[in-house]
Amino acid sequence: METGRHPDSLERSLSLEALPDLCQHRHRAIRPLHSTTAFRRAGTTVNPLQPENSSALVVGGIYRYTRNPMYLALLMLLFAWGIVLSNPYSMLAAWAFVPYMNRFQIRPEERAMTQRFGEEFLRYAARVRRWI
Numbered sequence: 001m002e003t004g005r006h007p008d009s010l011e012r013s014l015s016l017e018a019l020p021d022l023c024q025h026r027h028r029a030i031r032p033l034h035s036t037t038a039f040r041r042a043g044t045t046v047n048p049l050q051p052e053n054s055s056a057l058v059v060g061g062i063y064r065y066t067r068n069p070m071y072l073a074l075l076m077l078l079f080a081w082g083i084v085l086s087n088p089y090s091m092l093a094a095w096a097f098v099p100y101m102n103r104f105q106i107r108p109e110e111r112a113m114t115q116r117f118g119e120e121f122l123r124y125a126a127r128v129r130r131w132i
Contacts, residue, residue, distance in 0.1 A: 035062055035069040048105060051112035059124050067128050071101050075131075098131070106130060 039046045042056035048070075062069045075097055082091035113121045 035073075038063065048109065051109040052116060054113065054116055057113070057117045057120055057124065059128070064128065066132050067125065067130050068101075068106060071106070072131060102130070 036046050038058045038061050042058050044056040044058065045051075045053045047053065066072055075094055078094035078097055079091060082088070082094060110121075110125065
């Protein structure tokens with residue numbers, strides 16, 4: 001049944017048939033960023049649950065433009081999923097993602113980075129925005 005959107009888009013989305021296509025395109029969009037590669041090259045942890053284990057402050061590449069490219073990529077993925085669902089309410093997840101991540105993930109990471117790297121991290125944070 002055609003409803004002005006993708007035929008049977010709700011059923012297709014709910015059955016998760018669209019997920020492989022979405023992930024394939026997400027991979028193409030994110031691949032050039034190489035944010036995890038920069039961490040590995042610097043010999044530091046990629047694990048966001050243990051920022052205190054960081055051994056290097058990565059400030060080059062994509063990190064010159066955003067302090068959180070991986071979270072930004074997840075935000076873009078949430079928006080893309082909302083578009084695939086053709087439902088503006090599904091985009092509420094993307095809008096809720098930013099304050100949630102700021103409070104429960106990014107601020108604790110930033111506290112740990114400030115303790116670990118001190119003035120170097122504070123200068124970086126003053127120079128580069130948290131999101132974009």
